[in-house]
Amino acid sequence: MIEFKVTPIRNGTVIDHITVGMALNVLKIIGIKGENVQSTVSVLMHVPSKKAGWKDIVKIEDRELDPKELDKVALISPNATINIIRDYNVAEKFVVEVPDVVKGIVKCQNPGCITNMHEPIEPEFLVESKKPPMLRCIYCDRIMTEVSDYII
Ligand SMILES: Nc1ncnc2c1ncn2[C@@H]1O[C@H](COP(=O)(O)OP(=O)(O)OP(=O)(O)O)[C@@H](O)[C@H]1O
Ligand SMILES: [Mg+2]
Ligand SMILES: [Zn+2]
Missing domain, CATH: 2.30.30.20 (Aspartate carbamoyltransferase regulatory subunit, C-terminal domain)
Incomplete structure (x- = not known):
């Protein structure tokens, strides 16, 4: 069954497989505070994961993460995947990695x-x-x- 819980984004980043409970910390890391938001941000908390258990997801339109932000996300959520969305499709996908x-x-x-x-x-x-x-x-x-x- 396909479920659409949020509107698809045309271009941007989907941070998927976030450790459940960490979505708001991810927003903090990438500097999303509310009053400064200029593009659509969707936050899904406590979503069933196909792999096992539960996860959080953050979807940000028209934004990519810089290396420092990726390192920070890895530290709070080492299994998070970064999906770069271009023209509604996943153009790139990688797992964050805790830096040396x-x-x-x-x-x-x-x-x-x-x-x-x-x-x-x-x-x-x-x-x-x-x-x-x-x-x-x-x-x-x-x-x-x-x-x-x-x-x-
Ligand atoms: N255009 C889009 N807008 C919003 N979210 C999207 C878009 N395209 C993909 N996603 C989301 O990005 C994530 C990765 O998409 P993908 O199609 O690779 O799913 P998947 O095959 O389940 O990947 P994975 O094996 O990493 O879980 C999913 O959470 C999906 O809902
Ligand atoms: Mg999936
Ligand atoms: Zn010390």
Whole structure:
């Protein structure tokens, strides 16, 4: 059965297979706040996934994601797929990938970490595992447990 829950978009990006519950964090990452929206954005939460369980989906008209945004999406939703839509069709599809180096895109969750003091030190993490993402601060050794709350 084909279901149309939202109007198809002509050109833009569909971020599919988002970890259920993470859609609003994805919007935050790509800077969609509401008052600044200039094109149609559809958000689907808690959609049944053909693969297994539940997922969220975000569809943005006339917009593509830059590499930094893709890295951030990977950190909160490592199975997300990026579908570039051109003339109503999926022109490109890829799975996001957690980067080898996480630098300057996540804040350390340890309030006592030197990167959270007044020093101008850019937070940096070792990627101990990509799926699920496991980040260790190179300055204080803290393992990040709530990455989605600390995206810069
Ligand atoms: N023109 C469009 N407008 C809005 N959404 C679209 C459009 N074309 C495709 N999509 C959405 O993009 C996603 C990927 O489309 P595709 O046709 O590749 O589905 P699929 O075969 O189920 O892919 P996957 O195996 O990645 O789940 C789906 O969520 C689909 O609903
Ligand atoms: Mg599908
Ligand atoms: Zn730290």
